[in-house]
Amino acid sequence: MSSETILHGHATEAAVHGHEAHGEHEHHHEDSFLTKYIFSTDHKMIAKQFLITGMIWAIIGGLFSVLFRLQLGYPDMSFPFLEDLFGKWAAGGRISNEFYYALVTMHGTILVFFVLTAGLSGTFANLLIPLQIGARDMASGFLNMLSYWFFFLASIVMFASLFIQTGPASGGWTIYPPLSALGQANEGSKLGMDFWLISMALFIVSSLLGGLNYISTILNLRTKGMSMTKMPLTIWAIFFTAVLGVLSFPVLLSGAVLLLFDRNLGTSFYLSEIVVKGEILPNEGGSAILFQHLFWFLGHPEVYIILLPAMGMVSEIMSVNSRKPIFGYLAMIASLFAICILAFLVWAHHMFVTGLNPFLGAFFVLLTLLIAVPSAIKVFNWLTTLWRGNIRFTPAMLFAIGFVSLFISGGLTGIFLGNSTLDIHLHDTYFVVAHFHIVMGVASFFGMFAGVYHWFPKMYGRYLNNTMSFIHFWVTLVGAYLIFWPMHYQGLAGMPRRYTDFSNWESFKNFAEMNRFISTVAMIVFAIQLLFVFNFFYSIFKGRKVTSQNPWGANTLEWTTPINPGHGNWPGELPEVHRWPYDYGKDGREFIPQTEPLGEGEAEH
Amino acid sequence: MSGYFILAILALAFVVTFQIAKASEYVSVLKGEEKTFRQNNRINAFLFIIFLVGGLAAAWWCNEAFYGKTLLAQPAASEHGEKIDLMLMITIAVTGVVFILTQVLLFWFAYKYQYTEKRVAYFFPHNNKLELIWTVVPAIFLTVLVGYGLYFWLKMTGDAPKDAQIVEITGKQFNWMVRYPGKDKVLGRKNYRLTDASSGNALGVDWEDGASHDDLEATEVHLVVNKPVQLVINAQDVIHDVGLVHFRLKMDAVPGIPTTLWFTPKYTTAQMKEITGNKNFVYEISCDQMCGAGHYSMRGVIVVETQAEYDAWLATKKPQYVILQEQNNPAPAAADSTSASKPLAQMN
Numbered sequence: 001m002s003s004e005t006i007l008h009g010h011a012t013e014a015a016v017h018g019h020e021a022h023g024e025h026e027h028h029h030e031d032s033f034l035t036k037y038i039f040s041t042d043h044k045m046i047a048k049q050f051l052i053t054g055m056i057w058a059i060i061g062g063l064f065s066v067l068f069r070l071q072l073g074y075p076d077m078s079f080p081f082l083e084d085l086f087g088k089w090a091a092g093g094r095i096s097n098e099f100y101y102a103l104v105t106m107h108g109t110i111l112v113f114f115v116l117t118a119g120l121s122g123t124f125a126n127l128l129i130p131l132q133i134g135a136r137d138m139a140s141g142f143l144n145m146l147s148y149w150f151f152f153l154a155s156i157v158m159f160a161s162l163f164i165q166t167g168p169a170s171g172g173w174t175i176y177p178p179l180s181a182l183g184q185a186n187e188g189s190k191l192g193m194d195f196w197l198i199s200m201a202l203f204i205v206s207s208l209l210g211g212l213n214y215i216s217t218i219l220n221l222r223t224k225g226m227s228m229t230k231m232p233l234t235i236w237a238i239f240f241t242a243v244l245g246v247l248s249f250p251v252l253l254s255g256a257v258l259l260l261f262d263r264n265l266g267t268s269f270y271l272s273e274i275v276v277k278g279e280i281l282p283n284e285g286g287s288a289i290l291f292q293h294l295f296w297f298l299g300h301p302e303v304y305i306i307l308l309p310a311m312g313m314v315s316e317i318m319s320v321n322s323r324k325p326i327f328g329y330l331a332m333i334a335s336l337f338a339i340c341i342l343a344f345l346v347w348a349h350h351m352f353v354t355g356l357n358p359f360l361g362a363f364f365v366l367l368t369l370l371i372a373v374p375s376a377i378k379v380f381n382w383l384t385t386l387w388r389g390n391i392r393f394t395p396a397m398l399f400a401i402g403f404v405s406l407f408i409s410g411g412l413t414g415i416f417l418g419n420s421t422l423d424i425h426l427h428d429t430y431f432v433v434a435h436f437h438i439v440m441g442v443a444s445f446f447g448m449f450a451g452v453y454h455w456f457p458k459m460y461g462r463y464l465n466n467t468m469s470f471i472h473f474w475v476t477l478v479g480a481y482l483i484f485w486p487m488h489y490q491g492l493a494g495m496p497r498r499y500t501d502f503s504n505w506e507s508f509k510n511f512a513e514m515n516r517f518i519s520t521v522a523m524i525v526f527a528i529q530l531l532f533v534f535n536f537f538y539s540i541f542k543g544r545k546v547t548s549q550n551p552w553g554a555n556t557l558e559w560t561t562p563i564n565p566g567h568g569n570w571p572g573e574l575p576e577v578h579r580w581p582y583d584y585g586k587d588g589r590e591f592i593p594q595t596e597p598l599g600e601g602e603a604e605h
Numbered sequence: 606m607s608g609y610f611i612l613a614i615l616a617l618a619f620v621v622t623f624q625i626a627k628a629s630e631y632v633s634v635l636k637g638e639e640k641t642f643r644q645n646n647r648i649n650a651f652l653f654i655i656f657l658v659g660g661l662a663a664a665w666w667c668n669e670a671f672y673g674k675t676l677l678a679q680p681a682a683s684e685h686g687e688k689i690d691l692m693l694m695i696t697i698a699v700t701g702v703v704f705i706l707t708q709v710l711l712f713w714f715a716y717k718y719q720y721t722e723k724r725v726a727y728f729f730p731h732n733n734k735l736e737l738i739w740t741v742v743p744a745i746f747l748t749v750l751v752g753y754g755l756y757f758w759l760k761m762t763g764d765a766p767k768d769a770q771i772v773e774i775t776g777k778q779f780n781w782m783v784r785y786p787g788k789d790k791v792l793g794r795k796n797y798r799l800t801d802a803s804s805g806n807a808l809g810v811d812w813e814d815g816a817s818h819d820d821l822e823a824t825e826v827h828l829v830v831n832k833p834v835q836l837v838i839n840a841q842d843v844i845h846d847v848g849l850v851h852f853r854l855k856m857d858a859v860p861g862i863p864t865t866l867w868f869t870p871k872y873t874t875a876q877m878k879e880i881t882g883n884k885n886f887v888y889e890i891s892c893d894q895m896c897g898a899g900h901y902s903m904r905g906v907i908v909v910e911t912q913a914e915y916d917a918w919l920a921t922k923k924p925q926y927v928i929l930q931e932q933n934n935p936a937p938a939a940a941d942s943t944s945a946s947k948p949l950a951q952m953n
Contacts, residue, residue, distance in 0.1 A: 081608050097898040172895040178860055179843040179897060185778065186843075186897045272861030273797040275809065276842040277778070280798055288844055288859050322718070323726040331736050353846065354857045355864035358762035362755050369747045369754075376743040377736065379707060384735070386714040388727035392642075393649035393719070401653070401715055408707045412700040415747075419754040421692045421761070424685075425853040428846065428893040466633075466645065467626035474652060481660065486667055492675040494850030496893045499901035507850055507889050510674055527615065531622065538623075544630060585726035 031567075039149075041141030042567040046148050047127035048459060051452070053148075053155060054119020055533060061110035066526050068103045068500075071095040073519025075501050075512075089167070098187045100500040101170040105188065106162070108173025109196070111441065113203055114158070116306040118151050120448045121245075124309055125214045125238045127455060131558035132232050134223025134575050136568045139216040143209050150206035154199045161195035169196035172498065174299065177270040177291050181262045184276045194263065197256045204253045207245050214242040223557070225577035229333075230594065232556050232581045233326060236333050237312025240340040241305050248301040248344070255294030262286070289354055296347035303440050304343045308336060310447020311378065311407075314400040316581075317454050318382060320554045321397035322389030323590060325582035328381040335374035342371045352420040353427050361420050368418035375411050379404065390585075394552070395469035396454035402477045403446040409481075410439025413488065428498075431491020434484045442480045449473075452536070457551050461564045462543030468535040472528055479525035486514050555581045555593045579604065643720070650719035657712035661705070676850060679881050682888070682909075683868040686853035688757040695753060699746055765867035769833040772826055774890075775808055776838075776845030776858040779899035781890055782808055785821040787924060792837065793817020800841070805929045809841075818926040821919075826890070826907040828870050829915045835867040845903065848893035851877070855893050870909045877909075 040046060070079065071094070078093035089099035126144065130137055138144045161168040170188025171180040175196065183190040218239045222231070261267040262283075270291045271283035319326040326332060348356060348364045382404050391397065413435040416422045426432065449472075456464050495508045502508040502515075550559040557577070561569050575595045583592040587602075598604070633641035672678055681687045718724075773784040773792050786792045793816045800809035810817045828834050838847050840858035847866065848855040856866040878886045890905030910918070 097901070101895070101898060101900070171897075176844055176895070179895065182843070274842055274860050275777070275797055275800045278800075278802060280800060284861075287862065289862065325728065325730040327729060328731045328736050330731070353855050355859060355862060358759060361762070362758065365754055365758065366751055369751050372747055373740060373744050377740055380739040381736075383707065383710050383714060384729070386711070386718060388729065389714075389718045390720050390724050390726040391646075391650075391715060391718050393646050393715075398649060401711065404711055405708060408704065408711070412704055415700055415750065416693070416696050419692065419696065419750060421689055421754045421757040422696060424761070424855060425689045425693070427855060428848075465626045465630060467629040468622070470645070470649065471622065471626075474656075477656070481663075485664065486671065489667070489671040489675050492677055494676055494848070494853075494891075496848060496891050498895045501901050504902065504904065505889060505891065506883075506885055506887050507891070514671070531619065534619075534623070535626075582730065585728045587728075588725065 039145060041137070041145045043126045043130050043138050043141070043144060044459065044565070044567075044569075046144055047123050049148050050118055050122030050126060050151070051459075053152065054115050054123065055536070057110050057114040057119065057155065059530070059533065061107050061115060062526050062529060064103045064107040064110070066523055067095065068100055068107070069519040069522045071100055071500055073516040075503060095500075097500055098167060098170060101172075101186075101498070102167045102188055102192075104498060105170045105172055105175075106158075106168050109158070109169070112173060112302065112306070113200070114151075114155060116441070116444050116448070117207065117245075117302070118203070120306065120444060120451075121238065121241050121309045122148070122151065122210060123448075124234070124313060124451050124455075125210065125242065127459065128232075128234050128558065129214055129217050129238060130221070131458070131561065131565075131569060132235050132556050132581075133218060133221065133226055134557045134570075134577065135217060135221035136570070136574070138213050139221060140213055144213050147206050147209035147213065150202050150209065154202035154206060157195055157199035157202060161192050161199065164191050164195065166190040166192060168192040174292075174295060175259070176295075177259055177262065177288055178274055178276075181259060181270055182274070182276050182281075183263075184279060189263075194260070197260050197263075200256055201253060204249045204256075207249050211242040211245040211249075214238060215246065218242075223574045223577060226594075229330070230577055230580050232312075233315040233329070233332055233336075234309075234312040236336055237308045237315075240336050241308045244301040244305050244308070244340055244343055248298040248305075251294055252298035255291055255298075258294075259291065289351070289356075292351050292354060293347070296350045297344075299350065300347040301343040303436075304339055306440055306444045307447075308339070310403060310444045310450075311336070313447050313451040313454070314382070314403045315385075316556070317396045317400045317450050318385050318404075319582050319584060320454075320552050321392045321394055321400070322385055323392070323553075323584050324385055324389040325584055325586075326381070327384035327387075328377070329580065329582060331377055332381055335377045338374040339371060342367060342374075346371065346418075349418050349420070349423070352423045358420075365418065365420045369415060371418075372411070372415055375407075379408055379411075394453065395464065395466065395473060396450045398470070398473045399446045399450035399453060402473065403443050403450060405477075406438050406443040406446060406480065409485075410435055410437075410443060414439060425494070426491055428496055429491040430487045430495045430497060433497050434487035434491060437487075438480070438484050442476075442484070446476075449476075449532070454552070455558075456536075456539070456543075457546045457563075458558055458561075458565075460540050460543070461546050462539055463546060463551075464539045464543060465535050468531055472532045472535070475528040476525060479521050479528070482521045483518050483525065486518060490514065550593075553591050555583060555591055557594060560593065560595060646720050650716045653712045653715045657709065660708075676853070679851075680872075681851070681853050682872050682877060683849075683852035683854065683870055685761045685868045686851070687871075688761065689853040692753055692757055696750060699750065765835040765865070766833045769835040769867055770829065771835050771837060772828070773837040773839065774826065774847060774858075774905070775841060776847070776892065776896070776903070777841040778843065778897050779892070779903040781824075781847075781903070781905035783823040783826050783905075784808060784810075784925075785823065785922075786816075787819030787821055789816055789819055791816040793820050797841070805925065805932065810925070812926060812929075819924045820926070821922045822925040823922065826905065827915055827918050828907060828909045829912050830870055830873045830876075830909050832912075833867060833869045835865055838864045838866060843896050844894050845892050845896050846894035847905075848891040849888070849907070850891065851888055857894055873909045873911060873914075874907075875910075 080093040082090035083093050089096055166187045169192045171186055179185055180189050180193050258269040262269050262271055268283035268286040270288050271286045273284060274281040315326050315332060346364055346368045349368045352361055417426060417435055453464060490511050546563050549563060557575055560575050577594045578597045579594055581594050681690050771786050775782045794811045794814040795809050796811045797809045799811055838856055838858045840860045845858040846855055847858060852868050854868055856864050878884055888907035892900055892903035
């Protein structure tokens, strides 16, 4: 493929190399169904495996939230169909307390780890790293395949735990011991908790295999001319994400293993002086707080593991569709780097009210609020990217703009919670629920949706249906705000999270109406996500076909591959890179692909 | 039946949406994709403005409707709480300005710079001066917030005043147990291995320690208005959290690691009934750390009262040690209880 054809990529459909002709050019072996779709080592197929597994989990996790919102919104009503489905867990058509807490716990676990970690970075790191840096595949295709299959195994174990007689883990997704360590204290802390821990251990293996692969691929397999400062911001974001994961996930693993020991081998890492249900336990000398340190040492970077890839994709999509370079490319990288470093230094802000030394707490306040500076830089840079652009509202662009709006809203409430003075009051109230759902849940989902809409043509050679996409976007954006904005008021009324019922509380019982409203909107928003899922699967087979190689008129390398690239991505030589990826609207040209050499006397950027 | 009906309607809505979506795709091919693109672009740009204006209006309405239900509408019931409310107001003001500014810019730019054939995007890759401004300005504002925050934080978490009343509160699934140190102002030693609720020692108090003999046990916390109190917080089984919304405070209760929290209540329960206009008002202790299936029902009550009312309440209480003595040896109990109630009388 020569760079001339790419130059005209937007317009010349004739120049497209169909993969039928060239895609398998260098691969003479025939792929069987098994090696092509199941045990594939092709990064693009692995990306799709991650995405579709993530979508299945998202439906399950989302459905769980609808179920417990039923309880919160309609505490007095009974739903006989629930008993038909869940038996003793919903006796009389009402969700039992144990079931409620199991749903809440699994909702959190599934969404945080299986959807927004595996489903988001797993998908887009796999898809975009080789395509955007000009590599034929990941550094190790085999480890990459293992990464998916460990994730699959983790999924199986977690899914199986839903069917245990005593139920899945139900001590909250943060699984604080002693609650999670003592089967006597909680139904979900019986067998379900062991399944949770084993599943998470497998998940961490998957995440590490993936992360190491992403890092080595980005550092070693960049094509000729692709220096680090010519990489798209998506790759930078994924790179920092992988670094965060590789350094912090092992700490969670150690925490989980120690918890397994406490549960099954009689050790006392987290247990001390406990009397549970009248039974005096022999354990002395452990510290329940130790677990929280180990957990949040991953748990906080985890937030950025979820958010950074979304930020990277939004930067890329925003630039492409504003037809303008991303503003402050180097500042964007620097702020990603700053967030990445600070992410390791703020974990104890989840623990201000655990009895943490207040002097120590002061440092965590300072470091936590420092994160607002790189975050502000990113927001203002996105705003300036829109300024005097020529914006095309593709579905991906809509979600990117929605992301920025949500990131602002959720980020600002972080300034409340990171301040220990306010955290004393707001800790573990609905304010926290609103904050992290907006900034890490919905915002990251928006980044993920933006990514799916933008790169779907690359994944499947077809487009998603636009009308359904627009409906999906507007209902989700409006719905997200309708659900989570009022929750701030519940938080400011001091309403604690993880309560199944508020009716016995003089201080919290006057939000019944709001709860009903929130639950109703949540159901509508969930239904609209099903519309997206339908659009996704329908469009894989029946969507409008992509006819031009570079449908969005983008500069990055993935759009120089054939419409349906085979294993190896480029049929001929790997493309050579001459410029940064954001030459949009330069010198009167709408876009200048990375593969085009610099003109004479042309400044780099 | 109605369930199936709802499902049927949903399915129908789904099919209709899908058919419209499909049809619009054909129409766009007929009309020309370029034309459809431009039309959609205008619609979406316009919707962004609608969303901005509607969203801000809805936020305003939401505030009107719910402000009165939050704690912002009533004064904090402790001095610490007043500091927290002040910090909250400062933070709301700063973030509120930033919120409105950035959201307006975001959606306004989206609308204003929507695609037209006439405009060419402005090549503007970076500008050091601008970037410096929005690094430094947020940093200054954050310094102010951190400064205020830490000033309050260190004040609130500092040592309790020497004259603070000590009250021990212990969480277990799913209720709170309260212990007062009695006239010696020292809580008797505990040993969790001695815990035995059936023989009247639910807290695991070590009766060998003489300081425990005048300790009072209760199910409610009684406090004297305007008198500092230090809570000594324990948990027996799992982590709980003493949540005091009206005082704006909370502190975890961790098995094996006692924590403390001090504050000065400003209003009696009766005064708060007037202030809030709620005749059922009561200071509630909510468990704010997930502690098992009954977490949502782990409720405690604090009664804040005048010194006189407090003394009257105290007079009705007997030390747990004395109660147990009376139960175990009913005959000599009479003598024992008179000797033990003497200190109580002196306290009054």
